[in-house]
Amino acid sequence: DVDLTVATPDIVLSNDTGDSGSDGISQNADLTSATNIETGATLEYAVNDGPWEATYTAPTTDGEHHLHVRQTDVAGNVSTPTDIVLNLDNTAPTVTLTADKPVLAAGETAIVTGVFSEAIAGFDPANDITLSNGSLTNVSATATGFTATFAPLVMQVLDGSVTIAAGSFTDIAGNALAAHVSVAFTGDTQAPTGTAVDDHQTNSGDDIIAIDDVVFTFSFDEDVTPVATLVAADFDVTNGTVESVTDAGSNT
Numbered sequence: 001d002v003d004l005t006v007a008t009p010d011i012v013l014s015n016d017t018g019d020s021g022s023d024g025i026s027q028n029a030d031l032t033s034a035t036n037i038e039t040g041a042t043l044e045y046a047v048n049d050g051p052w053e054a055t056y057t058a059p060t061t062d063g064e065h066h067l068h069v070r071q072t073d074v075a076g077n078v079s080t081p082t083d084i085v086l087n088l089d090n091t092a093p094t095v096t097l098t099a100d101k102p103v104l105a106a107g108e109t110a111i112v113t114g115v116f117s118e119a120i121a122g123f124d125p126a127n128d129i130t131l132s133n134g135s136l137t138n139v140s141a142t143a144t145g146f147t148a149t150f151a152p153l154v155m156q157v158l159d160g161s162v163t164i165a166a167g168s169f170t171d172i173a174g175n176a177l178a179a180h181v182s183v184a185f186t187g188d189t190q191a192p193t194g195t196a197v198d199d200h201q202t203n204s205g206d207d208i209i210a211i212d213d214v215v216f217t218f219s220f221d222e223d224v225t226p227v228a229t230l231v232a233a234d235f236d237v238t239n240g241t242v243e244s245v246t247d248a249g250s251n252t
Contacts, residue, residue: 006077009034009043011069013084017174019121025087025173029058031067040074046081062088089173093117095145095164097183104152104160104187112136112162112183115145121172128168133160134185152189160185195219 011034018025034043045056046068059065067084094117101110116123125139125146133155139148152160163182170176196217230245 004075004077006038006041006071006073006075006079007036008080009069009071009082010036011082011084013086018087019172023087023172024085025089027088027090027173027175029060029065029067029086029088031056031058031069031084034069034071037071038073041071043069043071045069059086059088062091064088087173089118089171089175091118091171092175092178093120093169093171094179095177095181097162097164097181099150099162099183099185102183102185104158104185104189106154106189106191108187108189109152110150110185112148112150113145114147114164116143118171119143120169121174123169128164130163130165131161132163133158134162136162150185152185152187154190156188156190158185158187158189 011031013024013026013028014030014032015026015028016022016024017027037043042054044052044054046052047057047059048066052068052070056069059067065086065088067086068081069084070081071079073079096115096117098113098115099110100113101108104110120143123141123143123146125136125141125148129136129148131150134150134152136148136150140146148162150160150162152158161182161184163180164177166178166180167176230247234245235242
């Protein structure tokens with residue numbers, strides 16, 4: 001009998017590290033040992049548009065590669081090649097964190113935006129983000145990034161941050177985030193408080209005696225917008241008027 005046919009080799013990626021395990025996205029370009037090979041047949045390999053060679057040389061550059069494998073039997077018949085599409089990815093993902101308002105005042109919040117350098121697998125904001133002196137709400141995440149609202153704690157000297165640690169998540173090929181990244185918040189998120197004391201005592205009970213003027217001294221618990229800039233219109237007064245405002249120093 002004349003032998004005019006030869007089977008196509010069975011061969012696949014030996015370790016498809018992609019999200020599905022069979023999507024051709026991988027950190028690894030190695031191949032399994034070929035099966036369905038005829039006795040005495042020889043195997044040949046080609047990468048992309050390269051020549052057929054007896055030894056497989058795995059590609060090393062990131063990107064799409066086409067791997068071809070064929071066999072030639074002892075009668076000289078050449079099989080149809082097995083074609084494997086490999087998307088090689090050995091590059092660790094990165095993330096850029098920004099805040100629209102890194103310096104915060106009392107009652108203010110900031111929008112935090114995270115942008116991934118490539119599609120990410122398994123990002124979980126609740127577990128992958130670490131907070132310091134604040135909380136996150138309105139978190140919206142996709143495979144390419146996230147947004148959230150940072151609400152700081154009430155502090156005279158804010159030292160807050162949103163941080164993602166190295167290794168917190170991977171890209172689709174399985175490469176882990178390589179570097180720790182953080183966005184910091186500063187400012188004063190505690191509104192000042194003050195006390196007011198008048199310079200007259202009552203003769204009896206709580207009634208103010210008949211006098212020409214009452215001098216009130218206002219003292220604040222921290223530095224405030226210069227007291228010297230206060231004017232009469234800054235005060236709410238019932239049954240009376242403010243005649244003058246004087247800066248007594250030391251936030252008084």
